[in-house]
Amino acid sequence: MFSLYETRSETGMASGTKSKGKPKSKGAVKGGRSRSAMSRPKRPKPWGMIAAVLAVVLLAGGVFTYAFMQINEKEKWIASEDNKDPSENIDGVVRKEYDSGQHVTGEQRVAYDQSPPFGGPHDQAWAACSGVVYDRAVRNENMVHALEHGSVWIAYNPDEIKGGALDKLKAKVEGQPYLMLSPYPDLDRPISLQSWGHQLKLDSADDTRIDDFIRSLRENQYQNPEPGGRCDVDGTGFDPTNPPPFVAEAPDEKTAVKMDGSGAIDESQQEQNGQQAPPMTSVPAQPSQSAPAASTPPSQ
Template sequence: MANGTTKKKGSSASAVKAAKNRSVVAGKRTPWGTIIGVVVVVALLAGVIVYYLQASAPKRDQAARDEAAAAFAPTASNPDPSKKIPGVVTKQYTGSVHILPTERVAYDQSPPFGGPHDGYWATCTGVVYPTAVRNENMVHSLEHGTVWIAYNPDLVKGDQIPLLEARVKGKPYTMMSPYPGLDKPISLQSWGRQLKLDSADDPRIDQFIAALRTNPNGVYPEIGASCDALGKGMFDPSNPPKFDPSKPGKDAKPMDYKGSTGAQGEQGGMPGTPPAGQ
């Protein structure tokens, strides 16, 4: 009897111990659900960081280019730093000579960078135009202190486009557009000045912008003039007047033209409105 009782007690104790061991083993199982959740969150965060770094890279790179070109900003002692930029062409043009929206000008340069122009300026508030825009409107914006980046869409492609856009987007008194038939990949225009280049990596792009955009030292006719959108019926940036690649006809206005009767006045005013400051 004693032996039988002892055997039963031993069996019971073994069963309890085995049950405890199973409980401990079960409690130590790997929490795969938690691990997978953490991995997913970390991957998402890494993806966001990588996307931000990639998306902000053009802006960060442009900030470095702007800083490098800061030495070309105009000063009282150096009113036109563009004179020190190799390749810049300079010409003298008379400002404030307007034509009608139905008229053309026989410009002496391509792209033009001065001369008679439409009474309505092209919106130049850091706009990147996806299609080519009528010359006569773009030239008016140059008269207001704008820098216009034109590019040959057959020669400038791929990552060169974002490089140019980074110089323009969100920056007042700048604009950009394709220019079919351009004899160089890239051409920069300000009033009376032009620089043609082969690559969007060229630091002279930033030097030109630093030297001439809203330069207050008399390098363009209408200091303080607006670049804002004029709107439908005048100049609508969402549907701008199209560029005409054909050669101007005999009725085109010459470079020494004195202006059309009834043409829009300065600053969007009535015909004959004098420019700002006059």
């Protein structure tokens, strides 16, 4: 950029740079040359010249502004070290911080604090997010896990979004990595976009903020706990052609896993269930020493 900038401006700048130091004399030279040749005594205002210069300035200014806006428009949606959350450029995005990695079983339910949820404890099996269009509402616990992998979930109210509007959303999602579309019964707005820790509710499938939201947050390395995680589900037990159904009723407060993860199967609990439980039954008095005891039986 700069090398060309310089060569291009060299000819024009030859006089321009000098004129910075002595604008008066320089102006005089230029004006003198053109005007003295025409009519020295009268000196009419050089309107033609002024108009020409003005035209050039406006044109160049326009080009400059256009180029700047174009570069800026493209760059501002790209997540980077200096722009970790491009969705800050979008009006109406709700943000919340959630801890990642808290898993529940297929039988458990999470008492989500948002509807639709966009973070928090979730099922061990993630929903397929490889550009999947779900015709039926899917269990929240699976959808939230797919958000953790960096996908964007477009939820819509099936009573309000149908026909052409629904086709638009389907065309946007189908076959496109890290996108999911599903109906969400009784959604309080026609459309709701979810990314991990981010939500944007909208009224129209034509809203340009849908694409901006996807640009900003899909696979965003700074906002998603596990960007690039798999969207394919084979081997996990999740069947995208027959996904676990959405449950409209609020979960039972006593048994539901809380947003802080209490009741979730975290690693320490998995250890308790998987490793320490059997020794506890056989050696009930010293559960914490069961491992060393097993490795050194002669000492006892």
